[in-house]
Amino acid sequence: MKKSKFLTLFFAAAAVSPAIAQDGGSKVFGGAKQFRTWQLGINAGVATPFVFLGGHNDYNKPDYNFGYGAYIQKQITPAFGLKLDYQGGKVSGSYDPDENNQGKPAFNDFSTKINYAASLQAQIDLTSLLLKRDSKVALYVQGGYGLTGYKPDGNKRTEQFIPVGGGLKFKLTEGINLDLGYTMNFLDADNLDRTWFGPSNDKWSYGYAGLNFALGSKSKKNLDWVNPYALMYDELKDNELRQEVETLKSRVAATEGDVSNIKKDADGDGVSDVFDKEPNTPAGNVVDGAGRTIVFPKTVSKPKVEDKIAQWNADFKNILFDTGKATIRPESLSILEKAANEMAEYPQYKFYVDGYTDNVGNAKTNKTLSQKRAAAVAQALKNNGVEASRIKSRGFGSEKPKCSNKTTEGKQCNRRVEIKLQ
Template identity: 45%
Template sequence: MNYSTLKKVFAASALAVAGISAASAQDTTATTSSSTATVFGGRGQYRTWSIGVNAGVLTPIIPFGTNDYNEWDAQFGAGLFIKKQLAPSFALKLDGHLGTVAGEYATNDGRTPLPAGVAPSFKTEINYAVSLKGVINVGTVSFLNRTKNVGFFVQGGAGLVNYEPDANNRNELFIPVGVGANFKLGEVVALNLGYDANFLDADNLDGSWRNGASNKDKWSYAYAGLEFALGNRAKPSLQWSNPVALMYDELKDPTLRQEVEALRNRVNTLEGTVNQLSADADGDGVSDRFDKCPGTPAGTVVDGAGCPIKLQDTTGATFNGQSAVIQFEFDSSVLRTSSYPVLDAVATDLKANSAARINLAGHASAEGTEQYNMNLSRDRANSVKTYLVNSGVDANRVTVRAYGESRPVASNATEEGRVLNRRVEITK
């Protein structure tokens, strides 16, 4: 092993990190305040993009498996990445690094001597190794705080590597798998420490030498670097957000409790107002709050203000003293409950006089098209017929006619007149 090279690389990385940390000390102090994010504020309240640079050592081995060349040299490597945080616990990262891997073949561990013509050492330039990785944040040491200061991650993905093990330039697929830790230095800067084991889909990274059966090559990249959050500095970074602690803090927040109590009071007030608006003591279909004629007798046909309507009966016909005109709401063919006593009287009269027949003439006010009002007036007449048939009247004794808006009994220029025109006339 080339321990001298290894020491130099780590020393240079430590000095760089120390310099950046000192420069960002003021920013670190300013960022100890709590996050401004809220539980249901959405992803837009966070910064989700970041970029990073790193440097470290490349070696042609990993901690497990068999390596063709058993002695390795630590070589300098450098990398950069861009990352999109999709959730506090998951991100996608486009990652890349380059450098050199080198090693020697020694027999001091009992290995057989190299065949003739096989080089006892190799040195391969990795021009680039680019991969798309998924990064999973698996833990933190500050799980009680809204924002984390230290986080641990695992990552993995797939990519393409370009290298020159001999005179030929090669492109091969590889699988990177890694672990690491992040240390928050401020709202913008974080320190990354990581280790990636890279599995090559080929056996030529160390030249043409193959130790026994097929043994695809691997290389490691151990690094330290800096990550910079992009976007508005007033927003916290999503990767440092702790949703569990954030939710717990908000539930215990006295301001939130006051808002919930105020909301409860507003709901109670609204329910009281609705009850007042819906109260209808005389049952005429107009709430007491707007009823200008309270206390009207049951069955009285009223207008929108709750006052009795003087109905015009075109034939003068009455049934058990009840007027023979049924009124309807605007654009509706549904019977009012106040019409039931009138219709019950009609049904009683018809059942007592088996030879009697009646006509139901449906009418409408002038809003809408003529065809629409014709259909609406027919539906109103059929609603009356259905009620009478369900009350025991033979359907053959009831004739339905529709007149639409063609036969008004009052002016359609006023609401009072339109109320009178929304009707079904019952004639013998």
Template identity: 40%
Template sequence: MKKTMLRWVICAMTASPLLSVAQSTEPTPNSHSSLFGGGGMNYRTFSIGINGGITAPSVLIGGSNDFTKSLISYGYGAYAKWQILHFFSLRADYMGGRLKGDQSRELGDGSKPNRAVESFETKLKWTASLSGVFNFATINWAYRKPIAQLYASVGGGLAGYSPTIKPAGGTETDYKTDGNIQELIIPVGAGIKFRLNDFMNLDLGYTMNFTDGDNLDGFKYGTAKDKFSYGYAGLEFALGSRTKPQLQWHNAPAVMYDDLAAQRDRLKAELDAANANNAKLAADVAKLQTDSDGDGVSDIFDKCPDTKAGDKVDGSGCPLPKPEVVKPPVQVIITDDDRRLVRNAIDNLEFETGKSNIKPKSYASLDEVASLLTRKNLSLKLAGHTDNTGNRALNMRLSKDRAESVKAYLVGKGVNPSRIEATGYGQDQPIATNKTAAGRQQNRRVEFTIY
């Protein structure tokens, strides 16, 4: 099954470039009845598709399930689609396959996961869903006929599956003894489609399926619901008469361009017939283009014909209001009382042990600093420091987090965040010896510098 499906996908992808080049020289399709398309009388609106590809018990947005490693497996599917507008369709999908995963990947700290189940394999017997598909970027101006389109889809449905799990140190067993599990799913996907010819398209896509439960892998670990993904390649076949174009490839901008070009040609012919006196027409055009004051607005439309050179004007040729001259900022003097207020905040600042959480007893003095900064529009530099106890990298991060914590508190009190600079120096700038408890206490600090 896997080898047959793989050969089918490789053949389809190999044929795609050749067929795309061949179709790009085809003539413009039949005339369209409306700008945005619609109506089964002029287009083929129904199609079916088959596909095959790979599955995984993880998604690009949302991560994996309850196992540390998602294993690649296979899947297959088919769908029927109704194209309502050239950019929107309804698609009914069926999909089946298998999903695999185990606990072989190490955790973030380098340790092996110690979980009750070490691997699983789920037989995805079927999924049935109905999705809305939105087409965009389907324009190819070079040949006036789209050869590729991007699409996105979202919908809802139901999945039926049966997981088999292998407990740690045990043998494989069925997760549920009563057979199939059925749960709601929300499929969200995207892909690219290539028009191979007038009745067949190459479809490359990726779908993320979010289930309404935590049974997909037969193991409940944490509170997150399970999900799985399906990346596929397939063929889509349009149903109906081959004399009609596919609605999904209808090029609305090209139709609009043709209509406007036809109107332009018709109006030009009428204008040429109505203006036999070419000399008068040339004089009128010259008058229309005359701009005596050089402001970019023709004299006919210029309500202020004597604009000074270099002045910026509006659509009627009148000068725009000139920007007000910004006065230099008033210099603010930092007083001794201001500095005492800041020193008081430094002396009263305390954090939870080994954390960046500010203790409530420090709030009052920090509120006074926030009031000073906003009242006098001052700037503040925060420098976080630690003693040399513990890991240097952790100390550097802790000092930075504590400075950022003070900044966040002051910003929450209305201080402009661009006026505060928060920096962490770790254990590299002690002001006392680290050999005594008193010295280490002095080194654990956040310095305030106002300017």
């Protein structure tokens, strides 16, 4: 089987291990922090180029050499852990022509030192799948992927390999285990024995015995010795848990009642009756977040500029000047202030300020006086905020009478200042 297929099948099997084991402590749902989940292991044993599954070997007579190893393991659930594993040692063998009629390889024997074989393996504890409370023995299988470095001849080599194996753990104390295991290492090459010979890649196995130490607080149990099924069985019979469940049911019922009340909206304004400050809002009204009707200000249309000019000119009839002068009397300044404020509402328009007189006196003098009075009014408008670029003053004297100069009323009518569009 190819490495990719093997890894897929192995980790798929690991994935179906009891996920409930992430919960822990004295109760199933107590939290993983109530356990010790890290372990450190050391071991020693025998390394040989044969595996118990059989298969072809270039050298048909294996030697049994000293091997050693170490690992660090993270227990994810009681049934599933990940470990970073290291192996070292020597693998050797020889050729016996009288053994199984196998063809002779290039050399009579070989001896290869394995400098390192580092792998990441997943371990599944089969014992934790059983309903047993205080197990002292655990049967496990493991497998993964790794890289190994060795020197079969004059050249150093680094190759991929697949470790597959299993073993037994014996609980000596709460934090120390005896670990007996066997691992078959399938190499992705045919050069471990310095011979490229035969129909298959090389392999070696490692049988070992060692100790496993749990890391962390001694007051906590080891996650790998916890049986979640037994804990769950005990909890389901626990009266305290039953009371908690009944209390939770009551709270859920009360919450459902509160939610039902929140959904009520008698007047249909989109605001719950619980929060509605105006319970009987008429249909169609727009409301705020508290259910109160929003009263929008009515839009007042602005008068046309021509109508405003007519109004200003009517007001300007009340502007008074000192006799024969262009000095505006103080009581008339409020009229100009009001006009200036209203001109600000028509920023797109520019205006003339035109001055006129009656026909009494010298025409030239009258024209000069009308120009000065128009200029005084224009300046007053500017002083009240109208931009200078929007105002120009002109004086026409007695040239454009509006009324007859034959009567006193007519002459008063002609003495005027008016606004016109530019």
